[in-house]
Amino acid sequence: MDDKDILQSTLQFHGHRCWASVAGVRVGLATLRALGVPRSGGTQLYAIIETGEEHGGMCFGDGVQYTTGCTLGKGNICKQPLGKLAVTLIDKATDRAVRVSYKPTLQKHIAASAFMEQRAAGVSPDEIPEADQMELVNLVWNAPESDVLTVGEVHAYPQNWLPEVMGFTKCDRCGELVAHAYTRLVGDRKMCIPCSGYDR
Numbered sequence: 001m002d003d004k005d006i007l008q009s010t011l012q013f014h015g016h017r018c019w020a021s022v023a024g025v026r027v028g029l030a031t032l033r034a035l036g037v038p039r040s041g042g043t044q045l046y047a048i049i050e051t052g053e054e055h056g057g058m059c060f061g062d063g064v065q066y067t068t069g070c071t072l073g074k075g076n077i078c079k080q081p082l083g084k085l086a087v088t089l090i091d092k093a094t095d096r097a098v099r100v101s102y103k104p105t106l107q108k109h110i111a112a113s114a115f116m117e118q119r120a121a122g123v124s125p126d127e128i129p130e131a132d133q134m135e136l137v138n139l140v141w142n143a144p145e146s147d148v149l150t151v152g153e154v155h156a157y158p159q160n161w162l163p164e165v166m167g168f169t170k171c172d173r174c175g176e177l178v179a180h181a182y183t184r185l186v187g188d189r190k191m192c193i194p195c196s197g198y199d200r
Contacts, residue, residue: 003029007141010066014059016125017133019110022140023085023102023148024063030151031089032068034098040069043076043164046090050101052083056119060085060102090157097157101150106139113139171195 001009007025014021032038037045047070051058061079064070064087070077086101110116114132119125125133140148165181173195184196193200 006067010063013066014062017137018059018125019136019140020057020059021063022137024060025067026149027087027100027102028064028067030100030149031087031098034151034154035089035091035096037091043074044092045070045076046092047077048080048088049077050080050082050084050086052081055083057085092161095156095158096154098154099152103148103150105147106143109139110136
């Protein structure tokens, strides 16, 4: 899959076309290139994304997830909520990492766009005309990388990664499936955390 196909698939996955998800794709692709690694089909990569909550740039996270393969479902992505459009990607096999951030170069153009004017007026992003969506997609996608990204140096990131614990069991109290690592022993009964009374 080439970069343009990755962009199109990301936008479909994300649900609408916006500048922040495109920025996430560009940052994600840059991290993979810097580390010289492919997209993560398993959990060999780990991403620390710096977006926060409740702001328009959170779409960036979907761009990073789709591009790098680091996803919430696989548990190989986490948020360090700083409100920034940046990610550190770690190759667990080599303990190497790189941080890439999106520059503010285009923000005046983005803020003045028809898309952002409609968003500020409360229009849902998927209700904005496609032409207005694509204006920002193309603006961010076609900008030279050096204009929009800061690619840090690849650096060591030693970490004691916890092994993946496979398998589920039935909670002896509520009967629901619970991953082995999340069972708690209460007397001789294996229970999920809520049933056990433990905090974690």
